[in-house]
Amino acid sequence: MKKLRVGILFGGRSGEHEVSLLSAASVLQAIDRKKYDVHLIGITRDGRWLTAGDAAHLLPSSTAAPQQLRAGDPEATPGAALLESGEEVLVAPMPARAEHAGSSLATLRSSAETSLNVDVIFPVLHGTFGEDGTVQGLFELADIAYVGSGVLGSSAGMDKDVMKRLFAAAKLPIPKHVTVLRRDWQESPRKTTGSxxxxxxxxxxxxxxxxxxSVGISKAHDRKELKTAVDLAASYDRKIVIEQSIGGRRGKARELEVAVLGNDSPQASVVGEVIPCKEFYDYEAKYLSEGSELIIPAPLTKAQTKQVQQMAIDAFRACDCAGMARVDFLMEPGKPSSARSKKIFLNEVNTLPGFTSISMYPKLWQATGLPYSQLIDRLIEFALERHQEKKNNRYDL
Ligand SMILES: Nc1ncnc2c1ncn2[C@@H]1O[C@H](COP(=O)(O)OP(=O)(O)O)[C@@H](O)[C@H]1O
Ligand SMILES: [Mg+2]
Known part of the structure; x- marks a missing residue:
């Protein structure tokens, strides 16, 4: 039987380029080559698309086993070579085209020869241009099956302002918040601060x-810090979301995460908990420093676990997600079973969550009884199912 051709798309123009390389390296190690013909498609930081050997050059060196990678996981060993220079993941140098193509004409010819056909694409991309619906739009235009949410689910899951509106419409509890436009902040900072x-x-x-x-996110304790924080956030986006802190001045919120898998009848995994090593789960606590802990299953009462799992599925549906999403919560701090029950709020959905074999999403499924390579199988099946289901739409009058 002909093997299914799977394109693994990774890298990309977002700030999470390196995280994507780590996720893709893990997927490549685990994907069942007996079932699938695997094709690499890499996107460089400046947006060039590469295939085959050129794409492979982007990945972390094959000598680094995924368990050595530190992508947000404290159990990983110092991992090293890959992250020792601070924020930079050391990747192989950009493919030197000149090595195998003497002239620009030869380069053109060689890229025409390497055009490829795949049956399904697994976008192992995080953040802007990968998780936000843009690349999903390209797949839709090309009528190709792909893993994960469609254009709408991806962009809704990316936009914290729109996502909160959808959660609110579904009557899901969210932290108190306001959304501010960069223009209003810049033109009338006093009035905006007042509101x-x-x-x-x-x-x-x-x-x-x-x-x-967590890029561009800060915790502001007073008016002075608020100004600095809004200036920083406004340098990244025209919309800025400001939320009341769960836990307030008393303590850190507990951070719960659930993995959701499926299309029209999504399933929820066991609940996990992250204990960040810093005041909040910022970029450094996620990827660079050791000491953040992942606890699976999270210490919760049975009723709380059920509640969180149901909220995860409701959030997945509210954002019209497909395939997979990791749904993150914030819980008031303190003992879960203490007299006053602790409130649990929805924080966000992540439609293409960290996907190394030691990242929370695959680990939650592992703990629920679905090992990493079978999780990849399921995601591919859901991608094909969704693509097939769309064939029921008619496009004529
Ligand atoms: N309202 C809040 N109350 C308490 N902690 C928060 C709140 N919002 C964000 N955080 C902290 O900041 C981190 C990053 O915020 P989040 O909205 O999840 O952004 P990102 O999409 O970058 O992960 C969270 O994991 C949590 O540690
Ligand atoms: Mg988050």
Missing amino acids: IEAALRYPMFVKPANLGS
């Missing part, structure tokens, strides 16, 4: 609406 302070108490979390990996 933020009228709506929310300090400390507040200030976020660019459309980013991930």
Whole structure:
């Protein structure tokens, strides 16, 4: 039987380029080559698309086993070579075209020869241009099956302002928040500060609406910090979301995460908990420093676990997600079973969550009884199912 041709798309122009390389390296190691013909498609930081050997050059060196990669996981060993220079993941140098193509004409010819056909694409991309619906739009135009959410689910899951509106419409509990436009902030900072302070108490979390990996996010404890925080967030996006901190001045929110898998009848995994090593789960706590902990299953009562799993499925549906999403929660701090029950709020959905074999999403499925390579199989099946289901639409009058 002909093997299914799977394109693994990775890299990309977002700030999460390196995280994507780590996720893709893990997928490549685990994907069942007996079932699939695997094709690499790499996107460089500046947006060039590469295939085959050129794409493989982008990946972390094959000598680094995925368990050595530190992508947000404290159990990973210092991993090293890959992250020792701080924020930079050391990847192989950009493919030197000149090595195998003497002239630009030869380069053109060689790229025409390497055009490829695939049956399904697994976009192992995170953040802007990968998780936000843009690349999904390209797949739709090309009528190709792909893993994960469609254009709408992806972009809704990327935009923290729109996502909160959808959660609110589904009556899902979310932290108190306001959304501010960059233009209003820049033209009338005093008035804007007044309206933020009228709506929310300090400390507040200030976020660019459309980013991930905690980039551009800060916790503001007073008016001075609020100004710096909004200036920073406004350098990343025209919309800025400001939220009241769960936990307030008393303590850090507990951070719960659930993996959801499926299309029209999605399933929820066991619940996991992240204990960041810093004041909040910022970029450094996620990827660079050791000490953040992942606890699976999260210490919760049975009723709380059920509640969180149901909320995860409701959030997945509210954003019209497909295939997969990791749904993240914030819970008031303190003992879960203490007299006053602790409130649980939805934080966000991540439609292309970190996907190394030691990242939360695959680990949650592992703990639920679905090992990593079978998870990849399921995601591919759901991609094909969704693509097939669309064939029921008619496009004529
Ligand atoms: N309202 C909030 N209350 C308490 N902590 C928060 C709040 N919002 C964000 N955080 C902290 O900031 C981190 C990053 O925020 P998040 O909205 O998840 O952004 P990202 O999409 O970049 O992951 C969270 O994991 C949590 O540690
Ligand atoms: Mg988050």
